[in-house]
Amino acid sequence: MKEIIVYFHPDCLLQNNGDNHPERKHRLEVILQMINKIKKIKISIKKSPLAKLEIINLVHPKKYIEEIFxxxxxxxxxxxxxxPYADTYLCPDSKNAILRSCGAGIASADTIMKDNNKRTFCLIRPPGHHAETIRANGFCFINNVAVTARYLQQKYKINKVAIVDFDVHHGNGSQEIFYNDKTVSYGSIHQSPLFPGTGLEEEIGVGNIFNAPIKSGINGKEFISIFNNKILAKLDKFKPEVILISAGFDAHKRDPLANINLNSKDFYHITKGIVQIAENHSQGRIISFLEGGYDLVALSESAYQHLLALAEI
Ligand SMILES: [Zn+2]
Known part of the structure; x- marks a missing residue:
C-alpha cells in the first residue's frame, strides 16, 4: 500500500463563481469530510503552497498570467x-486559489519524486484541464496538470509524462498544450458531443494524443471496456515515467452536467487500471488532480473509491 498525501489549501474554498454555479466550494468540503473519516488507507492532508510564476511560465506566457490577474x-x-459558454469567473480571492491549485501539483511532484512510497491527490479548485496556453475557459485559468508535467521534465529530467483524463469533458487545454510534443502523452475518455467540443478520435497530435469520445447514456461496463482498449492499451505502449491523472467525477450517473451512467465503484476500477500501468512502467509514480464532478454525493463517494485504488499497488 502507498501513503496518500492530499494537497489542499483553504484559499481554494474562496474561489467564487456566484450563486447556483456548479463549481462551488462545497465540492471540496464534502471530499474533505470524507477524507477525515477514512480508516482503510494511510492518508494525510498537507497545505498546498503558492505556485511560483516562473514555474507556471513553463506552460503559460507571463503576459497571459498577468492579464488574468x-x-x-x-x-x-x-x-x-x-x-455561448460565459461561465468562467474571477472573484476578489481568485489569485491565491489559482496559485494554490497549481502549487498542489508542483508540491506533489517533489513529494512523489523524493518518496516512492507516496502518491498524491490535489484537492483543488479552480480546476485546470480546459485552460489552454493563452485561453482561460471551462472554469479553468492555469492548466495545473500541464504545469506539473513540465516541472517534472525540467526539475527531475523526466523524459516521458502521461496525462490520463477521465473527466466527462475533454481536456481541450491539456491537448492543445502538448499537441506537438512526443514527450507528453494525453489520453482522454469523454462524452461527445459535449463542451468543449474537441477530442475527436482523429485528433492524434504527433501520435501522442489518444481520444475516446463516448455517446451519452453508456454504463460503467461499456465505459471501462472503452477506457481499457482506447486509453490504457496506448498508455501501456507509451511507457510513461510518471502518470498524472485529470480526475473528474462528472461521468457519474448523478452528475448534472453530463449523461454518462457510472456508479461510484466504477471509479475504483478505472483508477486501478491506471495504477497497474504505473506499477509496470512508472515506478508506481502517480499524481492525481481533481477536475470536475458536480453532484456532491457522487463526488464524495467517487473520490473515495478513487483514493482507495490510488493507495494500492
Ligand atoms: Zn468535467
Missing part, C-alpha cells in the same frame, strides 16, 4: 469568456 475584480465577479 489584472482582470480580478475588487468586488463582485468578472466573467472572462464570451458566449
Amino acid at each position: 489584472l482582470l480580478i475584480p475588487k468586488s463582485g465577479l468578472q466573467g472572462i469568456e464570451k458566449e
